[in-house]
Amino acid sequence: MTSRIFAAPMLGALFLGLIAATASANPDMHQGLTLTEPYIRAMPPRAPVAGGYLTIRNDGTAADRLIAVRSPQAGEVQIHEMTMNGAVMKMRALPDGLPIPAGGSIVLKPGGYHLMFMNVPAPFAEGQTVKATLVFEQAGEVALTFEVRAMRPAAPDQGHDTGHSGH
Numbered sequence: 001m002t003s004r005i006f007a008a009p010m011l012g013a014l015f016l017g018l019i020a021a022t023a024s025a026n027p028d029m030h031q032g033l034t035l036t037e038p039y040i041r042a043m044p045p046r047a048p049v050a051g052g053y054l055t056i057r058n059d060g061t062a063a064d065r066l067i068a069v070r071s072p073q074a075g076e077v078q079i080h081e082m083t084m085n086g087a088v089m090k091m092r093a094l095p096d097g098l099p100i101p102a103g104g105s106i107v108l109k110p111g112g113y114h115l116m117f118m119n120v121p122a123p124f125a126e127g128q129t130v131k132a133t134l135v136f137e138q139a140g141e142v143a144l145t146f147e148v149r150a151m152r153p154a155a156p157d158q159g160h161d162t163g164h165s166g167h
Contacts, residue, residue, distance in 0.1 A: 028142060028144055030136075030139050030140075030142045031060070031136075031138070031139040031140070032058060032059050032060030032061075032064075032139065033056060033057065033058055033059075033060070033064065033100065033136065033139050033142070034056070034057040034059065035054055035055070035056055035057075035134070035142060035144055036054065036055045036057070037053070037054055037055055038052070038053070038054040038132075038144050038145065038146040038147065039052070039053055039054070039146055039147045039148070039149045040052045040053070040117065040124055040130055040146045040147070040148050040149070041110075041124075041148070041149060041150075041151055041152060042123070042124055042125055042126040042148050042149065042150055042151040043120065043123035043124050043125075043151070044123065044151065045123060046123070047120075047123055048118065048119060048120055049116055049117060049118050049119075049120065050074075050116075050117045050120060050123075050124050051110065051114045051115065051116060051117075052069075052077070052108070052114060052115035052116075052117055052130075052132070052146055053108045053109050053110065053114055053115070054108050054115075054144070054146075055105060055106070055107045055108070056100050056105065056106050056108070057104075057105040058100045058101060058102055058103065058104055058105070059103070060102055060103075060138075061102050061103075062102050062138060063099060063100060063101050063102045063138075064099075064100045064102075064136050064137055064138040064139055065096075065097040065098065065099050065100060065136065065137040065138075066079060066097050066098040066100060066106075066134060066135070066136055067096075067097035067135050067136065067137050068097070068134075068135040069115055069132055069133065069134050069135065070132065070133050070135075071117060071130060071131060071132040071133070072131060073117070073120065073121075073124075073130050073131065073132075074117040074118060074119060074120050074130075075118060075119025075120070075121075076118045076119055077115055077116065077117050077118065077132060078093045078094075078115070078116045078118060079093065079094045079097060079098050079113070079115060079116075080092065080093055080094065080113070080114050080115070080116045081094055081112070081113050081114075082111055082112060082113075082114065093116075094113075097137070098113060100136070110152070115132075117130070117132075124148045125148060126148055126149060126150050126151070127148060128148040129145045129146065129147055129148065130145070130146040130148060131143070131144075131145055131146075132144050132145075132146060
């Protein structure tokens, strides 16, 4: 009887420990960098590009730089910045990469910095995952899996001059 009384709390503690371990393993950490919430928006049919997003936190004492990204599920992945110039949205690749300040964070999100998955042979669908490798100047290579989330509602064209709608 006594063993049954102790078994239930012990099993509960074990279960809670497994949940806590899973939750703490969720962010990808690598040499002072923490990468969280990696996701890509689902793509419309025949769309050749998709935007990828995440947050990169640098808890180190030295700055780092995201210098490249590659994925077996895309012909090319570029690091991009989107800005507004009056009423015209402009997007440009960042060939020198994206600085990650020491003790700071960079948020890659719609309407700002993002990853552009290009020449995608089959559109990414909601519920899929996309593997990628992010290459940092100091921290090296970090393998990451992006969750494909629902497509956002289409917004009216606001002079976006690059033809990369939907991200």
